[in-house]
Amino acid sequence: MSKKAVVNNTPVCQVRMQGISDTMSILSGKWKFHILGTLMEGNKLGFMDLLREIDGIGSKMLSKELQDLEMNKLVSRTVMNTKPITVQYSLTEYGKTLSPLIDELAKWGIEYRQSIYKSKKN
Amino acid sequence: MSKKAVVNNTPVCQVRMQGISDTMSILSGKWKFHILGTLMEGNKLGFMDLLREIDGIGSKMLSKELQDLEMNKLVSRTVMNTKPITVQYSLTEYGKTLSPLIDELAKWGIEYRQSIYKSKKN
DNA sequence: GAAAGTAGTTTCCTCCAGGAAACCACCTAT
DNA sequence: ATAGGTGGTTTCCTGGAGGAAACTACTTTC
Secondary structure, eight states, X not given: OOOOOOGGGSHHHHHHHHXXXXXXXXTOSSSHHHHHHHHHXXXXXXXXXXXXXXXXXXXHHHHHHXXXXXXXXXXXXXXXXXXXXXXXXXXXXXXXXXXXXXXXXXXXXXXXXXXXXXXXXX | OOOOOOGGGSHHHHHHHHHHHHHHHHTOSSSHHHHHHHHHHSSSBOXXXXXXXXXXXOHHHHHHHHHHXXXXXXXXXEEEOOSSOEEEEEXXXXXXXXXXXXXXXXXXXXXXXXXXXXXXXX
């Protein structure tokens, strides 16, 4: 009798792993968290605003990632009726449910950096 | 005068974005979250255990990702003094600080899947 | 002595995420 | 008319993430 997986065999764990996969699949790519994080700070932002705010991103990637996020109902795109036509990107109500996750992400990274700093002093 | 970034100019936001980048950089790749999530369930696991538990991963990637995690002090590797030599992988105390993050990740994914299911019923 | 278990390493290959730069269309102020 | 703003799209290219499969090395069981 060959050995088989045991730990993840429990349904609760399967569901948990599935959840992790789903989340990471929706938030895949280099820029999704940055875009969402930026939209959490600056409520409504235009395309060029985001291009300026997010350091290093190019227009192609920004455009593509925004489309992904819009498709998944996390970000809304509103064309404004202004003289030079402008577009407002903002988080949807559903997109805002990601706040705790992104806050945890930022928090852990900040604490990680602090722990590096402390360990260098010793 | 050309327009410049304003939202992310605040130090607090810079730090926040930096934190997100740091976390994602340490947890980069397709398998880190799965490995960590599995180690959270099954306390101490061998290499072959992990290979069986994590669906789809190959030995090369598992080996490489475990080395990454060990380098960042998130996972500990202990060679056991058994007859067929075995290795125990487990989360370090520091690695356990990722629990809230990974729980959020799993939780959001589970709720996402439920919201899809509900929207199909209507 | 052959098979099966432990824990990986090495090689070879492929695909695609992501970057750079040019381009498009439209509007406005000078 | 031309420079600069809006919001993107298109093309072309490359590095590297990741997969498959073979191989190493040692031990125990059949």
